Amino acid sequence: MKQQLRLITLERQGLINAESFGTGKDAVLLALEHLGYLQIDTLSVVERAHHHTLWTRIADYKAEYLDDLVKERKVFEHWFHAASYLPMKDFRFTLPKMLEIKQNGSKYYNADEKVIRYVMDTIRNEGPKRAIDFENEAKKPGSWWNWKPAKLALERLFIQGDLMICERNGMQKKYDLTERVLPASVDTSAPSPLEFAEYLVKTYLRAYGFTTVKQVTHLKKGVVLRKNVEEVLHSMLKENTVQRLESKEFPNVFIQSNLLDKPIQDNDLSVRLLSPFDNAIIHRDRVTQFFGFDYRLECYLPKEKRQYGYFCLPVLFGNVFIGRADCKAHRKEKLFEIIHLHIEKEGANIELWETSFIKEVKNFAVFNGCSSIVVQQVTPSKLTARLNRLLQKNS
Numbered sequence: 001m002k003q004q005l006r007l008i009t010l011e012r013q014g015l016i017n018a019e020s021f022g023t024g025k026d027a028v029l030l031a032l033e034h035l036g037y038l039q040i041d042t043l044s045v046v047e048r049a050h051h052h053t054l055w056t057r058i059a060d061y062k063a064e065y066l067d068d069l070v071k072e073r074k075v076f077e078h079w080f081h082a083a084s085y086l087p088m089k090d091f092r093f094t095l096p097k098m099l100e101i102k103q104n105g106s107k108y109y110n111a112d113e114k115v116i117r118y119v120m121d122t123i124r125n126e127g128p129k130r131a132i133d134f135e136n137e138a139k140k141p142g143s144w145w146n147w148k149p150a151k152l153a154l155e156r157l158f159i160q161g162d163l164m165i166c167e168r169n170g171m172q173k174k175y176d177l178t179e180r181v182l183p184a185s186v187d188t189s190a191p192s193p194l195e196f197a198e199y200l201v202k203t204y205l206r207a208y209g210f211t212t213v214k215q216v217t218h219l220k221k222g223v224v225l226r227k228n229v230e231e232v233l234h235s236m237l238k239e240n241t242v243q244r245l246e247s248k249e250f251p252n253v254f255i256q257s258n259l260l261d262k263p264i265q266d267n268d269l270s271v272r273l274l275s276p277f278d279n280a281i282i283h284r285d286r287v288t289q290f291f292g293f294d295y296r297l298e299c300y301l302p303k304e305k306r307q308y309g310y311f312c313l314p315v316l317f318g319n320v321f322i323g324r325a326d327c328k329a330h331r332k333e334k335l336f337e338i339i340h341l342h343i344e345k346e347g348a349n350i351e352l353w354e355t356s357f358i359k360e361v362k363n364f365a366v367f368n369g370c371s372s373i374v375v376q377q378v379t380p381s382k383l384t385a386r387l388n389r390l391l392q393k394n395s
Helices: 002-012 024-035 049-057 063-071 088-104 113-126 131-138 147-159 193-208 223-239 284-291 350-367 381-393
Strands: 075-079 083-087 163-169 172-177 242-245 253-256 271-273 312-317 320-330 335-343 372-375
Touching (some): 088 147, 147 172, 193 223, 223 242, 271 350, 335 381, 350 372, 372 381
Parallel strands (some): 335 372
Antiparallel strands (some): 242 253, 320 335
16 A cells, blocks of 8 residues: 555656656646645755756756746745745635734744835835845945845745745845735635635645645644644545545555556656655655655754765655765866765665666756766765766766
């Protein structure tokens, strides 16, 4: 049963069929609407997570595709369980969080009201602004505030829905009034608590094929939400659109009924390097329970407490996670460094995965703007020289 569940999730995630979403900018929008969200990553050890996640699924992906979709008002930024890109059609489901912060405030966005009014008035009168624009204003003689309160005000106005990000250049965001960014066709009615729960349940079922109550409520607190999620799932059980699977090996899961007997190819020998924030890996308990892969991102730990490395990428071979690779892109030197590749899966015969691994690493290095690759260390150590030879041979 676990094998079938793994295949279902990988197929729904677009990680079995390389052409699941097609090609080009249309594929980016299709992938985002299917997955439900893309977590935005501020770390740039390798290409940022939102781009990395799409590159893994779309063969000809380019970062400008996502930027263009934001400009075209088909994609917007807000909060899912973290800062994310979301399809514009789902805008109304961000309203509960916006309204909650607007009404109750937030310790994370505790901006000065005077600065908030100034920032809002400036954008209303002068048009879209970046945080750096206010930094420049703060440096003018006679300025009565500094940049940081203005930046905090931008974040507060954004998170509570008064402003939207209308354009991006890398991590540099440009803000404008929501009323000037939001397409007129978008539904702006706030969902009821039950509608919000239904949105979450259907998002996870569509993106993963099956889900658990814990996954649906991941980082979304509240007894009411959990109760509504359970009610939605109960209704879907009665309608036979989902079925509940019970096992001693894993918690109760709810699976789309039409997927139970769906044949899924089980002969994929491709290697994929996933982002630590990839949708397929972000729910750590799920990955442990169904894939037997205990993954934690260690960049937030002190160096002495790291077991594997600063920024390890999960290594997926077919439907099995065989290890993780601590990587870093040295863009100025155009060097992609695998600091330490950990092959953990017993029986992961290198002759089965080495060719695909080399191909994936080379493609990923190019995506990171690098032209050369070096493998510093492999566990088990006997593989280090072999992989470096293969890289040189295929360069």
